[in-house]
Amino acid sequence: LNNVVIVGGGTAGWMTASYLKAAFGDRIDITLVESGHIGAVGVGEATFSDIRHFFEFLGLKEKDWMPACNATYKLAVRFENWREKGHYFYHPFEQMRSVNGFPLTDWWLKQGPTDRFDKDCFVMASVIDAGLSPRHQDGTLIDQPFDEGADEMQGLTMSEHQGKTQFPYAYQFEAALLAKYLTKYSVERGVKHIVDDVREVSLDDRGWITGVRTGEHGDLTGDLFIDCTGFRGLLLNQALEEPFISYQDTLPNDSAVALQVPMDMERRGILPCTTATAQDAGWIWTIPLTGRVGTGYVYAKDYLSPEEAERTLREFVGPAAADVEANHIRMRIGRSRNSWVKNCVAIGLSSGFVEPLESTGIFFIHHAIEQLVKNFPAADWNSMHRDLYNSAVSHVMDGVREFLVLHYVAAKRNDTQYWRDTKTRKIPDSLAERIEKWKVQLPDSETVYPYYHGLPPYSYMCILLGMGGIELKPSPALALADGGAAQREFEQIRNKTQRLTEVLPKAYDYFTQ
Numbered sequence: 013l014n015n016v017v018i019v020g021g022g023t024a025g026w027m028t029a030s031y032l033k034a035a036f037g038d039r040i041d042i043t044l045v046e047s048g049h050i051g052a053v054g055v056g057e058a059t060f061s062d063i064r065h066f067f068e069f070l071g072l073k074e075k076d077w078m079p080a081c082n083a084t085y086k087l088a089v090r091f092e093n094w095r096e097k098g099h100y101f102y103h104p105f106e107q108m109r110s111v112n113g114f115p116l117t118d119w120w121l122k123q124g125p126t127d128r129f130d131k132d133c134f135v136m137a138s139v140i141d142a143g144l145s146p147r148h149q150d151g152t153l154i155d156q157p158f159d160e161g162a163d164e165m166q167g168l169t170m171s172e173h174q175g176k177t178q179f180p181y182a183y184q185f186e187a188a189l190l191a192k193y194l195t196k197y198s199v200e201r202g203v204k205h206i207v208d209d210v211r212e213v214s215l216d217d218r219g220w221i222t223g224v225r226t227g228e229h230g231d232l233t234g235d236l237f238i239d240c241t242g243f244r245g246l247l248l249n250q251a252l253e254e255p256f257i258s259y260q261d262t263l264p265n266d267s268a269v270a271l272q273v274p275m276d277m278e279r280r281g282i283l284p285c286t287t288a289t290a291q292d293a294g295w296i297w298t299i300p301l302t303g304r305v306g307t308g309y310v311y312a313k314d315y316l317s318p319e320e321a322e323r324t325l326r327e328f329v330g331p332a333a334a335d336v337e338a339n340h341i342r343m344r345i346g347r348s349r350n351s352w353v354k355n356c357v358a359i360g361l362s363s364g365f366v367e368p369l370e371s372t373g374i375f376f377i378h379h380a381i382e383q384l385v386k387n388f389p390a391a392d393w394n395s396m397h398r399d400l401y402n403s404a405v406s407h408v409m410d411g412v413r414e415f416l417v418l419h420y421v422a423a424k425r426n427d428t429q430y431w432r433d434t435k436t437r438k439i440p441d442s443l444a445e446r447i448e449k450w451k452v453q454l455p456d457s458e459t460v461y462p463y464y465h466g467l468p469p470y471s472y473m474c475i476l477l478g479m480g481g482i483e484l485k486p487s488p489a490l491a492l493a494d495g496g497a498a499q500r501e502f503e504q505i506r507n508k509t510q511r512l513t514e515v516l517p518k519a520y521d522y523f524t525q
C-alpha cells in the first residue's frame with residue numbers, strides 16, 4: 013500500500029505527513045487536504061520530552077526549527093495552588109534517584125531536609141525557579157549523571173527509547189507556526205497539499221473508504237485514509253460511525269478559553285516550564301514563548317459559564333490581554349473505541365483527547381504515528397496490525413486518564429464545590445486499588461498503570477507528594493536502614509544545584525543570543 017490521503021492540516025495532519033515522508037520517502041504517495049475556512053484548534057503549545065525524537069527523526073536540529081516556531085524549553089510542569097493557595101511544586105523531566113534500593117522520595121518522607129520534596133530530590137526545581145536554560149551558552153547540555161547515554165539515544169524512535177533515559181526538557185512552541193514549518197518540510201519532500209473542504213466520504217459495499225469528495229478538487233482516492241479532522245472525527249466517527257468513549261464521568265473539564273498574549277519577554281523573563289494554576293472550577297495554563305505567552309482556562313461547564321471563565325482568565329493575565337480576542341473551545345474528552353477501523357486511522361483530536369494538564373495531546377499524536385509506521389499495513393490488510401495499533405493507542409490514553417484523575421483525587425484543595433466534588437466523584441477501579449497500595453509504598457513499575465503510557469513511576473510520586481491530599485508514609489524498612497547515603501545524596505543535589513545556578517544562562521538570554 014503506498015497511497016495515503018490525510019484529511020486535516022492541524023498539528024496532527026502535518027506531523028503525520030512529515031513523519032511518514034521521513035520514514036518512507038518517495039516510496040509513499042501522500043495527499044493532504046485541509047479546509048481553507050475550518051480552522052485548526054489553535055492551541056497545543058507544550059509538549060513531553062519524547063517530542064525531541066520526532067524532530068530528530070525528521071532530521072531537524074533545534075536551530076533549524078525552534079526560532080521559526082518561537083519555541084522555548086520546558087523543564088517541568090509547575091503546579092500552583094493545587095494544595096492550597098500560594099503553594100507550588102514541579103513535576104520535572106528528571107529521573108528519580110534511588111538510594112539502597114529505595115527511591116530518594118521515600119528517604120525524603122522519612123528525613124527530608126526541607127518541606128520541598130521537588131527541591132530536595134531534583135536538581136531541576138531550582139534551575140527552573142532561577143529561570144535558567146538547560147543548555148550552556150555554547151549549546152552543551154547540562155551534565156546529569158542520571159541521563160548518561162542520552163546522546164547515544166539520538167535518532168531512535170520513541171518506542172525504541174521508551175524508559176531508557178529521561179531527557180531533561182521538552183519544547184513549547186506556537187502551534188500554528190509549527191504546522192506552517194511542517195507544511196513546508198512535507199511539501200518539499202513531495203506531499204501533495206490541497207486546500208479544500210471534504211464534503212462527502214465514499215464507502216464501498218464492505219464499508220471501506222474508497223475516496224473523499226472535495227468541493228473543488230473532485231474525488232481523492234487512496235489505500236489508507238488518515239482522519240486528522242480534529243474533534244469532528246469526520247471519517248472515523250461520522251462516516252464509519254465508530255463510537256466515542258467519553259471519559260467525562262471521571263474527568264469533567266469539557267471547556268476551555270484561550271488567549272495569545274504578546275508580551276515583552278525580556279522584561280518578563282522566561283520561566284522554563286508550563287504552569288498549571290488551580291482555579292475555582294478548573295485551572296489556567298501559562299506557556300511562555302519567545303514573543304508571547306499562551307494561556308487558557310480549562311474548566312467544567314457544569315460549574316462555570318464561558319463568560320465567567322473568560323473574565324477570570326483576563327483578570328489573571330492583567331492589562332496585556334485587554335485587546336486580545338478570546339478563543340472558546342468545547343473539548344471532547346475521551347477516545348474513539350478503536351482509532352483504526354477498516355482502512356481509516358484517526359490521529360490527533362479525532363482519535364482522542366484528555367485535558368492538557370500534562371501536555372499529552374501532541375505526545376498522543378507522536379506515539380500514534382510511530383505505532384502506525386510500526387504496523388503499516390500491506391495489501392492483505394492483516395488485521396493483527398490493526399489490533400496491535402488499537403491496543404497500543406488505547407492503553408496510552410487510558411493510562412494518561414488515570415494519571416490525570418490522580419491529580420484531582422490527590423489535590424488537597426477543597427474550597428469550592430468543584431474541588432469538593434473531586435473527592436467524591438467516581439474514579440477508575442484500578443486507580444482506586446493503586447492508590448491504596450501507594451499509601452504504604454510509593455509507586456513503582458509494579459503498581460502504576462501496566463502498559464506504556466509515557467509516564468514513569470516517578471511522575472506519580474511527584475503528583476502524590478506535591479498535591480498533598482493523600483497521606484503518604486515512608487517504607488517501614490527505612491526506620492531500620494542507615495540513612496547516611498541518602499543524606500549524602502541530598503547534599504550532592506544541593507551542591508549540584510548551586511553550581512548549575514551559578515553557570516547556566518537565563519532562558520531568555522540563551523534564546524536571544
Ligand code: FAD
Nearest residue numbers: 020021022024047052053056058210242360361368373374
Ligand atoms: P485540529 O487542530 O482541530 O485540526 C483539524 C484540521 O481538520 C484543520 O486543518 C481543519 O481545517 C481540518 N478539517 C476539518 N474538517 C474538514 C473538512 N470537512 N475538510 C477538510 N478539512 C477539514 N496538546 C499538547 O500536546 N499540549 C498542550 O499544551 C495542549 N493544549 C491544548 C489545549 C486545549 C484547550 C485543547 C483543546 C487542546 C490542547 N492540546 C494540547 C491538544 C492539541 O491542541 C491537539 O492535539 C493538536 O492541536 C492536534 O489537533 P488536530 O490536528 O487533531 O485537530
